[in-house]
Amino acid sequence: MSVKVTRDEVIAYRLEAQNLNRRLDKRSLVAATGVCGVQNSPPGSALLALNARVSDVAREAVNTAISEHKSLLQVICFAPRDGKKAPFVLLDEWLDTDVPDVAPEDARAELLRRYLHAYGPSPRGDFASWLGVRAREGEAWWDLLENEMTEVDYGRKAWVLTEDLDALQSPPTPAGVRLLPPRDPYIQGRDRETIIDKQFHRDVFKTVGEPGTVLVDGRIVGTWRARKKGKNLHMSVTSFDRLSARSKKVVEAEAEKVAILRGAAAVEVDVDSA
Structure with missing residues (x-):
């Protein structure tokens, strides 16, 4: 006989399991990555996915963990970029030690x-x-x-x-705001209607040019896109419903973190409703 649970419990459980309910300590990059993997496609997504899960993430720390410590690598990885090329490399070709032999x-x-x-x-x-x-x-x-x-x-x-x-x-109640990058692990589950109302699927799931998503207190409430303009970052947020003043303020604070990780001096945020 199956155990009855609710959609809200499923959402809250997954957010806690994927470290999106509360950020881990900045020394926990490996733990955050190991839950469900993080992919760097499109480029920059991995850094932003880790930022959503770990406190005080810095580009330099993530680069060091990949290229020097090699602690965030999986079986097939991006090798160091060669100009505009991002070649793949097998893990055992990159590491200095043998990969453990697992049945x-x-x-x-x-x-x-x-x-x-x-x-x-x-x-x-x-x-x-x-x-x-x-x-x-x-x-x-x-x-x-x-x-x-x-x-x-x-x-x-x-x-x-x-x-x-x-x-x-008995999961904790979801709280907080996160700007999830395109193809964040959280939205890669196949039961899309569990975490995002079907009427908004076309806004989120696109074949080309997927936006990031806005997570507020356990719900995907909108999408975001950003582009550099000179030294600054311009971010446009489209909410599925009107955001509260508090939520807008926290979205702006999260946008400042994204700007820093993208090497921008400042960020301008525009929030519109769909």
Whole structure:
């Protein structure tokens, strides 16, 4: 028999699991990245995704962690840029030490655990879609953890790691504002209607030129785009509904952090309603 949970509980659980409810200490870059991975596509997104999850993120610290300490790297990574080119490189070609030899089934099981911790509760099909394989191929991965999962129901049948069930049923109330970059891990889950009302999907999910999203107290409430104009950054925010004066002020404070990370001297923020 499945356990009943609500959409609000699912959202609050995922935000807490993905460190979007409260920022981690600035020394926790590896911990923040390891939850569900962070991709640097489009360029600059990884830095902004970490900024949404970790306090006092600095471009220099992230660059050092990638190019010198090499602590944020996954299996296939961007090599140092060569002019306008951003070549890929295999992890074992970049690191100074050998990559640990892990049995394929153990690696698959660990990836599924991390997926369920970050995006649970989830049905099998969503995992296969997120992984980029056919549903039938995803079944073999899913079966590896059948004894570690509990079935839940929040309007659809899905599964969560049993060890995360208590956290799902009693998550902290989401609070705060974040400017999430395009393709942030949080919006990469396949059940889009859980976190963003369907009427706004066309505003958020685009084939080319995706905007960033505005997260306020646990809800995606709008989109944002930014461009450099000389030494300054101009950011346009389009909210799905009218933002409160408090929310606008915090959005502007978050925009200042984005400007610093983008090397801008100042930021100008325009907020409009859709």
